Amino acid sequence: MIHVSALSDLAHLAIHKVGNSSQDEPLICSQAPLELQDETISQLLLHYFIQPFTNSAEYFRFFHEAELQLNEVFQYCKRIFADQESFYEQSVNIAKHLYKHSTHPKIKGGELYIAYFSKCLTDGEEAPAIGIFKSENRDTYLKVFLSGDNYQVSSDDGININKLDKGCLIFDLEGEQGYKVSVIDSIGKQNEAVYWKDAFLQVQRREDSYHQTETAVNMCKLFIEDKLPAEYEMSRVDQVDLLNKSASYFKDKEQFHVDDFAQEVLGHPDAIASFKEYRQHYQQEFRLDIPDEFDISAPAVKKQQKVFKSVLKLDRNFHVYIHGDRDLIERGYDEATNMYYYKLLFEKES
Template sequence: MIHVSDIHDLEKLTIHKVGNASKEESLVFSQSPLALEDETISNLLLSYFIQPFTNNAEFFRFTHEADLNLNEVYQYCRRIFEDRETFQEQSVNIAKHLYKHSTHPKIKGGELYIVHFSKCQVDGEEVEAVGIFKSENRDTYLKVYLQDENYQVNHDDGINISKLDKGCLVFNIEAEEGFKVSVVDSISKQNEAVYWKDAFLQVQRRADSYHQTENMVNMCKQFIHNKLPTEFELNRMDQADLLNKSAAYFKEKDHFQIEEFAEEVLGHPEAIESFKSYRDHFERENQEAFPDNFDISNAAVKKQSKVFKSVIKLDKNFHIYIHGNREMVERGFDDQMNMHYYKLFFDSEA
């Protein structure tokens, strides 16, 4: 959970204009931080910057293929934390770095806000933070006002404060490991990894409970869908049953233990052995370790809940959603119709 409670915690704010370099759009710098004298505007800005992050449980860290210290944004944020007097200088460096990576023809120019928060609460810990936010889209607003005892209507364009386009919060925690970083990109899901996360920020997910839970959920789903049917006589009903058992395990448990999961969900010794072998294969393929034990992140389970949806699609006529007892569904073949069928048992209907 991320939270900033006081507008006075928004210590410094500067705004630069960053265009698309490939279109020869300009890069314009403010000469000094903005003077935040209006409390209403300060509150609106605080909501605009922080609200998209409040329930974000997924965290990243800065990285670099050669040396963490070669990551530009990491270095500029670190300098701000070490000496707040360099805030404006480092904000210009951040804008220049973003401009250098704003070359794809689909990237829109916009205002870049660099913010220093003196206090920001993340997962119950109060630390200072640097915020990097970009607005790319503008909306049209109607203005209704009274003039000469009659109401008039006009329009203006501006930024929708309930829709942050791109953002990043860098918390002054674990500097030597690349800081704790939260990222938002609500515009370009397809190019998100290339432009904002990979090219500009150069971040990767932290090996925390959220990341570990998400990885294990995805691995379990692929094992049930892709691996088990090739080794055992497993029909769609059996797959649905295993997905339901997996979902129940992650929702009911606080801690993942691979031996416990294998016994409770799979049960059969040969299936358990296959699961462990598939885990080893998955580690090599993804070049990432999957620990035997870790705390389960409820936020990750909630986000990945669609992975466990058990749906059997029958031609183009029916979808059967399996939520519970596998024994309440029976599969067979009708010789007279020369077709397969499902028989459903139930006590009542809504």
């Protein structure tokens, strides 16, 4: 949970306009930080900046392939945390750095907001934080107003305070490891958006329970769907049953223990041996670490629920959702039609 408790905690704010450098759009930097005097505007900005992060449980940290100190945004934030008087200067440096990486033809120009929060709460821990936010999309709004004795309607364009396009919060915590960083990217799955996390910020996932849980869930899913069917004859129903057992394990347990998971979900000695071998291969191939034991992150499990799809798709005619007892569904073959069938056993329907 991320939270800013008071308007006074928004201590500094600078706004710059960052265009697309490959399209010859300009970089326009304000000459001084913005002085917020209207409390209503301050409240709206606080909502715009912080609300998208309130339920965030995934964290990153700055890095650089050579050494952390070469990460530019890390350096600018480090200087601000060390001396708030340098806030404006470093906000300009951050804007120039983003402009340098805004080269993809589909990247939209927009306003860049650099904010300094004197107090920000993250997972129960209070610390100063720097916010970097970018608005790329504008919406059209209708304004209804009274003119004389009649109502009139006009339109205007502006920023939807409920839709932050891109943002990150850098907490003054764990500085030697690259700070604790939360990232928002509303179009992060598109190729042109890679620049925000990878090129501009240069962040990587923080090794915590969230990341460990997410990694383990994906690894278990791939093992059940890819590895097991390649080694053993398995029906799709048996696969779904194992996926359901895996989902229940991560949902019900507070800690992951690799031996307990293997025994409770897989059970068979050969499958257990194959799972442990696959785990080693998975860690080496993706350069990830999955500890033997770690605390299971409930937010990570909730986000990854879609991984465990308990759906049996039969041609284009039927979708069978399997949530319970595997023994109540039987597979067979009908010689008269040369087609397969499933028999479902139940007591009542609704």
